Amino acid sequence: MSAVVAEHDEHEHHDHGPMKGWLRWIITTNHKDIGTLYLVFSLAMFFVGGAMAMVIRAELFEPGMQFVEPQFFNSMTTMHALVMVFGAVMPAFVGLANWMIPLMIGAPDMALPRMNNMSFWLLVAGVLLLASTLFMEGGAPAGGWTLYPPLVLQTGKALPFAIFSVHLLGVSSIMGAINIIATIFNMRAPAMTLMKMPLFVWTWLITAFLLIAIMPVFAGAVTMLLTDRFFNTSFFDAAGGGDPVLYQHIFWFFGHPEVYVMILPTFGVASTIIPVFARKPLFGYSSMVYATASIAFLSFIVWAHHMFTVGMPIAGELYFMYATMLIAIPTGVKVFNWTATMWKGAMTFETPMLFSISFVVLFTLGGFTGLMMSIAPVDFQYHDTYFIVAHFHYTLVPASIFILMAAGYYWLPKWTGNMYNEKIGQLHFWLSVISVNILFFPQHFLGLAGMPRRIPDYAIQFADWNMISSIGGFIFGLSQLLFLYIVIDTIRGGTGEKVTDEVWEEASKHGLEWTLPSPPPYHTFTTPPVIVPSEHH
């Protein structure tokens, strides 16, 4: 990375600070304010989606029907997924991008600040529209987050609202992505060449291109659902010459890159945090960049591994199987690079590092089950079982969510100028890492034994592992309240200890944001920082 010679004139001319009053948060165009809005909103949605998961685990605690109707249960699985993907994980990373990308590349703000404000409020509108379907006649969508026809076309009054919600979320994501690309291409400080950018910026640049390529395709697919239901088209209706399998192809053309939209920025944050606490530069910086780009490219040509059981010809099965296995190579490069970064480092284990290390281990585990499922003939056993549920939760919860937690602990002192309570942070980590495994590990066994996804009741032989999984789920859910407490506590003063600009030992070697005061002033890098190459790469 590069070090900075502090030459900016923050103290000489006084910028106007934030506007007074609540209207500031509505009309703000400041990247830090919008970043905060995104992060707060996504944290709120994390708890909304989490509450839905608690309903699911409560119903599955014992066999038989306990608390909710099957229809509502299916709405919960569908809405849990949609809220977590589009309301929690994606906006959280956009929030981090808003806060950190300008600070990391030495830019005064995002390239298109007004569009930035609009992206955020469209997101809120989209998620509210989606949430409103819970109260509609016929209930919220219950056919699974993939919205497969013909099942999803049986949704009641909620269907058009859910579809327009996807449109709004798509427009919001696309505008956010365009903003990020424009910022990175046009607003880097002099001497901040592309190959000097922090990896978080790189991974977001690639993610933004993915978003622009896939969100419109998803918008198109749901528009076809809309016209099939209301305007007598037959894109997916066999009676009119359509084919429901076509929807699956279009959906997964979007859906597979979409999972990388949630994991690539995760890789970026992990590559940012691990070197700081290992006190070494990141091992294999350029290979990390190329691996990220390779994963992004491969994500477009492997989609049908989600649909091995639709009756593809054998050549198709083989192609998608081998192409999927290829992804393990660049992903393996990344895992080895993180490990090599820690190798012989002077490591310390503050909360952000603990979450990052557990990410490396548990994400790898989720990756391995992914490799198992890529084998087409055995996927016939795993398809639509709890094994799939276990797999993607391992790649999302102890990966994306843990890294978002790590990012929170890592940058909260910079954002607020206050130190979080390390003891409670570590308690939060240990409770989370233990309970997340109690929650999801038994689901592998359930899936291999044949328990299907998306059902409110199950055969009696699945009772024990489901109960254990539910107990893990409740502990995990409750533990996250500690994180909420820590965030609020840190904003209100934290431990009372005033943090330095660097916060973490020698952090300024690893990123421009640590050369700024903590908290950074409302306007930063109004004149670009001068970057001098440091001894690191």
Add this chain to the structure above:
Amino acid sequence: MTEEKKPKNTLVRNLFIVAVLMFGFGYALVPLYNVLCDITGLNGKTENGAAKEIAYDIDLTREVTVEFITSLNESTPMIFNTETKFLKVHPGEYHTVNFYAENKTDKAMIARAIPSISPGIAAEFFKKIQCFCFTEQKFMPHEGKTMPVKFVIEPKLPEKYKTVTLSYTFFDNTDRSVN
């Protein structure tokens, strides 16, 4: 400042154009998929029209089992079955099988039968000379109809296919008839 602004605006404009094009690409996948299915016989769709009755050289050296499946979409209120579950045929031989469908309701009904062949590759070699699936069928209240299907399996059918399944699904199209 103006010089700096120019490249940014073209970049943003181009990115928006890419987004719009990708929306179009989603729709372009529909014909692409259909063409691909036509070429590869992926989804077992058959030609939607009568084939010409050609005299083939009957291949007496082998027999192909043709199975018939009848099903109703969702809760289409009909009775639908076939006089025989399967036939053993020689490739090149013409056969006729009768299907029976009945409207169970007190209202007139327009229904459409959609054929599908499995394995999909065999669809190309399965020719229908006469079929109730070529057009919509109108049923008076409680009317039942016997409908013949005349078909042939071309001798070109690869040897490895010993069984071909012809499946029909009746859809209630009363509210969305094209006629």
